[in-house]
Amino acid sequence: MAEADQSIAQPSLPQVRRLEAVSFRAWPAASVHYDGSWQVRLTGGHPSKRVNCVVALDRSDTRDIRLRLEKAQRKFLSYGREMVFRETPLAPPQVVDVLREDAWHRFDESIVMVLDLANLGEHDVMDHLPSQDIGRFVDASLTLQNEDPALKPALAELITNIKPPSGLFLVEVPGNGPVAGVICVHDNDLTGLLQLAVSESHRGQGVGFELSYAALRWARLRGAKMAWLQVQADNGAALALYRKLGFQEAYRYCYWRPEGVP
Structure with a gap:
């Protein structure tokens, strides 16, 4: 795996929010649902993870984490897809903690470059x-x-x-x-x-x-x-x-x- 750029300390969250928003417009999911600040992105015909994932967009939105994950999983199943959660710097650490506790597996790290x-x-x-x-x-x-x-x-x-x-x-x-x-x-x-x-x-x-x-x-x-x-x-x-x-x-x-x- 590529080494991290040592010049990057903490990402700028305003920049992350803007780049996430523009990336959603550039690669649009067929169906987008919101659960609070969580975005549930689904595209029945194409397998790209970027258009078939759950993304948390507010670090303070930590209510009912397991309940909301289960609700999102049911929506993915209705599309015939396995659910994936996309972790960005906007994801609340508490959500990531729950994923670890529930034995979810982390995979496919990507870098956003500017x-x-x-x-x-x-x-x-x-x-x-x-x-x-x-x-x-x-x-x-x-x-x-x-x-x-x-x-x-x-x-x-x-x-x-x-x-x-x-x-x-x-x-x-x-x-x-x-x-x-x-x-x-x-x-x-x-x-x-x-x-x-x-x-x-x-x-x-x-x-x-x-x-x-x-x-x-x-x-x-x-x-x-x-x-x-x-x-x-x-x-x-x-x-x-x-x-x-x-x-x-x-x-x-x-x-x-x-x-x-x-």
Whole structure:
């Protein structure tokens, strides 16, 4: 697992709240329910944990923890999904204590990184313009990430439901299929990079850097001031790419699942 950025002491909770809110808009769940400040996010057609989890958004909201977890579990079961709890710096420590006491398992730590776009360096790389062809992008993304083609309708619906303006960036080789892809979501003065993927045959050749840089430059020209992204903490290659672009760690999150769930 990647080491924590030693320059990060305690995350800024106002920044965490803002980045969480913008990430919800950038990757929207089909169904969102609130139990106090807990957000229950469910998407029947797509398995992404970010759109199928419970997130606590207020550290002071600690009432009836076990009762609310059980209530959320029933809602997940009605969707045919196993419940997961997403722990961010906004989660009350008391909730995490209950998860530990009840033998839930912690897994999949991710890092949220940010970049002041005023500090985006100048690089001599090929420019790329975004596409609005969702079907083409979805086909490419599923191929690049080696995912089930049956997920196409759900992924297409998820991308269609993104409310802020977004650009779908692709690199393709005629007759040889997609090489790389990324989504750039521009939300007021923030922009997010999502779903970056590079084909195995083109990794380590700078294609991911080039495409990400083009997307960030596109967002900056549209008025974005800060970029953000989420990356798994053990993805060393992606972390190296993002740090080369200038991204730094803002905070981390992880998931919890009940005992007995693989």
